[in-house]
Amino acid sequence: MSLQIKAKILDMKYDKENNLFQLIIEDIKTNKKTGLAIKGTDWGITSDIPEEIIEQFCKDMIGKEKNLFIEVEKDSLRDAPKNEDGKTPQEEIDRINSNLENYPIDEIMNVLHKEKDDKEIQ
Numbered sequence: 001m002s003l004q005i006k007a008k009i010l011d012m013k014y015d016k017e018n019n020l021f022q023l024i025i026e027d028i029k030t031n032k033k034t035g036l037a038i039k040g041t042d043w044g045i046t047s048d049i050p051e052e053i054i055e056q057f058c059k060d061m062i063g064k065e066k067n068l069f070i071e072v073e074k075d076s077l078r079d080a081p082k083n084e085d086g087k088t089p090q091e092e093i094d095r096i097n098s099n100l101e102n103y104p105i106d107e108i109m110n111v112l113h114k115e116k117d118d119k120e121i122q
Contacts, residue, residue, distance in 0.1 A: 003070045005029065012058040014040070016051050017114075018107040021058070028065060036070075039104045 007025040010033065014021055019040035026033045040046070045054060080088045080096060 005068050005070060006065060007068050008065050009061050009063065012061045014051075014054045014058050015107075015111055016054075018104075018110050019045060019047070020104055020107040020111065021045075022111075025068070037104045037108050039107065 006028040008028060009023060010026055011024040012021065013023075021036075021038040021040060021043070023036045023038065024033060025036060080092045083089055
């Protein structure tokens with residue numbers, strides 16, 4: 001399901017190592033703040049683009065109001081249909097897992113692990 005919101009970008013950073021944009025946005029209508037992670041490749045960002053240009057882009061976006069189309073995924077194992085024995089059929093698990101490939105889960109986990117490692121070193 002696609003949801004359109006008008007949002008103000010409160011913060012935006014780029015992680016070159018994971019080619020990942022991290023945004024904090026505020027829904028103008030509800031004043032709800034949330035974080036988003038967007039793969040650089042989703043915006044056509046590749047390793048050959050100078051990091052200074054990307055960083056300037058992030059700085060320029062802070063404070064801007066944008067119309068965002070956010071894909072809300074309602075699929076989860078919790079919500080998946082069950083068969084007679086109360087288990088989720090393998091086909092349903094495979095379908096849900098294939099949808100996860102569209103999200104920057106690996107990139108986000110890399111960032112979280114690096115942050116944890118950095119804290120442990122200090």
